[in-house]
Amino acid sequence: MKEWTMQLFDYHVWTNDRLIQHLKGLPEAVFLNKVNSVFPTVAETFGHMIAVDELWYLRMKGNSLQQIVSKSFSTIEDTVKASTILHNEIKDFLINTENVEDMVGYQNTKGDQFNNKIAEVVQHIVNHGTYHRGNIAAMIRQMGYEGVSTDYIFYLRDK
Template sequence: MKKLTLQFFDYHSWANKQLIEHLSKLPKEIIHKEVNSVFPSISQTFAHMYVVDELWFLRISGKSVNSIEAKPFITTQEMNDAFTYLHNEMLEFLNLIDDLEQPVIYTNTKGEHFRNSIREIIYHIVNHGTYHRGNIAAMIRQLGYQGVSTDYIYYLRDTNKE
């Protein structure tokens, strides 16, 4: 179970990298163009994704935090660097944990108390990222460009983990 959970997290990191790499090949201003979506720009969507990953990492690592302010990225290189650093830290931490079923007790942004296992939180992080990568794919198309697939099956094929 731990191996599969870490593989899902690795997929999340891979998918973000795929999307950021694709964006780096498009006109650089695309990440700041305003679109009608969940967030007003690709940059702000990635900033939200980053801050949520960071928030959950702080929670699973035992730090008390209710919210973190998102700061939009200026360049795709900033996005790549930030996610690479954070995801490496998270993976390093997760590899040290023997039991991903251990509970995390936390307070959400509304002041409500919850309890979830580390495994459940990792699944949430991955699912949340998938949702917003879908938003970004739609934004890219709305702006007149082709997207890139970040489906799990492509991750498996790319990393030879079938």
């Protein structure tokens, strides 16, 4: 189960990196242009994704943080730095976790208490990222540019 959990998280990092590399090849304005979507800009969408990854990471570590701490990025480079630091910390945490079946107790943003396995939390992080990467793909297309494939099968073929 640990190997599977690590692979899922590796996919999450790989696909975020793939999307960021694609964005680097587009005009800089694509990152900050406002469009009609879940979040108004690609930058704000990445800010939300990284903030939520951090929230769940802190919960896995035993921090009872209830609120999402907003992240704001004005450049792709700032996004890469923050994402790399956080995702390396999460990888280290998972590597050093003996049993991903261990339970994590936390309160949601409404103050309700829940318990989930570390592996389930990682699955949630990955699914949440997939949803918002889809948002970003749609945003890029709204601006007239092609997206990039972030499907899991492409990750497997690339590894």
